[in-house]
Amino acid sequence: MITPIFKLDSREKWRPQPVETVELLGTIRKKPIDLAKLPKSGGRMDFPPDMKDPKGTPVVGYHRVVERAHLYWHQFWVWYLYNPWAIAGVGVHEGDWEFVQIATVDEAGDRPVLLTASQHKTGEKREYWGCELLKGRPVIYVARDSHANFFTAGARGSDDANGKGKVLDAIEWREFGPWATWPGRWGNSDGVGQSPQSPGSQAERWSQPEVYHARAR
Structure with a gap:
């Protein structure tokens, strides 16, 4: 299976985390988060205002494959604890x-x-x-703070992805829970x-990947 390589911006302070980090740092309805017992009615996770990106955790992402429109859509999701990106402070x-x-x-993801x-x-x-390919793997440039993904390095409006930070080429891809x-x-x-x-609640991104692709720029 061909997987993407992510190049972070040199000023990036956050990196993809395993989802279990929310259990270490967050609460929901003022109780510690338990991913196995999330409230069925929903709610909001809450993290401390002075939270920092945990060190020593593995770089983890989540993979799934969906067969749609005569193609196999291999999706590679990553989770960041915080998004400091803003326009005019918002x-x-x-x-x-x-x-x-x-x-x-x-289906194997090799073609x-x-x-x-x-x-x-x-x-x-x-x-x-x-x-851009590196040994056959597509290179993705991640914008500082917003974590928006681009196919080339550079600044675009308020997004800046210089690609001079950490190179994430050995992400541990896990199954979704x-x-x-x-x-x-x-x-x-x-x-x-x-x-x-949640990824599974993000409409066509999850259930109709071919539609999401068609509507992308």
Whole structure:
């Protein structure tokens, strides 16, 4: 299976974490978070205002494959505890789910044809052969603070992804747990900078990857 390589910005302070870090740091309804016993009615996770990215944890992501439109969409989701990105001071929020998907003609994921990269509320798309490749693996540049994913390095408006930080080429890709479809928010931020829903609650990103790809830029 071909997997993406993520290059972080040199000023990035947050990195993909295993979801169990929320159990170490967060609460929900003022009680410690237990991913195996999340409230069925939803709710909001809450993290301390002085939270820092945990050190010593493995770099983990979550993989799934969906067969749609005669292709196999391999989705690679990553979880960040915090998103400091803002425009004019607005937009900072707890929690951040981002992903890259690779569409292949085979279920094993060895014959890629299309890629989609998440960016804020939209995304960017390319053919596999139009991507930067490193030993056959597509390179993704992650914007500082926002964690938006781009196919090339550089600044774009308020997003800056110089690619000179950590290179994440050995991410441990795990399977999703039941928490993937929990109907709550992975953070206690609302308003313009709203904490994200669970991956399984993110509409076409989860259930119709081919539609998400078609609507991407």
